[in-house]
Amino acid sequence: MTDLALPEFGAESGDSALLRLLRDAGARRVLSAPDTDQGIADHYPFPFTALVGQYEMRVALLLAVINPQIGGVLxxxxxxxxxxxxVRSLSGILPDVEVSDCEEDVLPADLAREDAALLYPDCYEKYHSGQEISHFEPVRLVELPLNARLDDVVGGVNERAAAQGRMRLERGIxxxxxxxxxxxxxVNLLVDDVADAILDAAAQGSFIVRRGAMAGTYRSRFVLIGSMNPEEGRLRPQILDxxxxxMNVRGLLNYxxxxxVYRRVQNYRQNPSAFVRQWExxxxxxxDEVMLARELLTRTTxxxxxxxxxIGLVQMLExxxxxxxxxxxxxxxxxxxADGRDLATVEDIRMVAPLALRQRHSDYMVDYFESQQQEDQRIRELTDTLTKQIKA
Incomplete structure (x- = not known):
């Protein structure tokens, strides 16, 4: 029996202490209480600078956000x-980014094109009339749901507009x-077509959505980060490449x-805002260091x-x-x-080579090409033998 089914006894009706306890402590009291708290929690990601150990993982993530051209981190x-x-702590160490306020997703730099007035008429008119078309906001972490459909990821027809007889493309994740x-x-549990679409868009920096007679080109210049537990399945070689x-991430071995780790996590969970302020x-x-490194990267050779x-490493590792x-x-x-230098040396190669080259060698492909070479050699030898027989 729920408390909503209890009889309405008043103090004068001689109700028992047990019934009063059930009535006062149940759902009826909760629902009738004034709604002073909306239940909305503040979001305080764990600070990147408060992470313990895992030096190689932190270096890999830092390199990826300094130079997205690396192609992401797994x-x-x-x-x-x-x-x-x-990964969730990364948003705290990245400088704000410029975001468009136009439906065409246009930034002021895009309007320098000669055909900008034709390509982005609404935004072009706003910009040249003195209106702001963009603003700066903190970097967001966009997490892809495992059950995301291809249309959710790349975009598709706006179903609500289509129901009203207007066809319009909706931007995707x-x-x-x-x-x-x-x-x-x-990432190893993603369906193949979604994984392929994400990786193609990340590599090219843009992608095209075609739905019937409609088509749209969208920018996709994001930092791609994936994670996986090898116990739950392998990743296709095409996606891994x-x-x-x-980055192989193990639990810390040092006592x-x-x-x-325990102490910092305990402090964070007891008071997230105070913990974040401690590392502010x-x-x-x-x-600031990330911002300076990004600026210096444009001049680094x-x-x-x-x-x-x-190149020698790549060749020797086949x-x-x-x-x-x-x-x-x-x-x-x-x-x-990141080290404040505009020239990358052999020492830099030494530091990043394991991150970039591990798990790229394929014994299968080496054996495959060797067997093909043997077959080709056999074909040439037979061809030479038959040619000699004919000439004889």
């Missing part, structure tokens, strides 16, 4: 090792993640570090020795994919820029 490891916590961070937890850096200064300093060592050296060189440039 975090591979068991549950509970801090992968998601680290990829477009809304432009200039932000796109995080895919359990698209991630620039790969003192594990104790410190360090986070702000780190954000590779030394000739760094290129020679990098890696076929050209994405290997591209990711490695871009990561080396980001590493140098």
């Amino acid at each position: 975090l591979i490891g068991p549950r509970g090792t801090g992968k998601t916590t680290a 990829l477009s809304r993640a432009d200039r932000h961070i796109l995080y895919i937890d359990e 698209r991630f620039g850096l790969r 003192d570090e594990r104790v410190e 200064l360090a986070t702000a300093e780190f954000r 590779l030394s000739d020795d760094a290129v020679k060592v990098g 890696i076929d994919s050209h994405r290997a050296e591209y990711a490695m060189f871009e990561a080396a440039r980001a590493h140098a820029a």
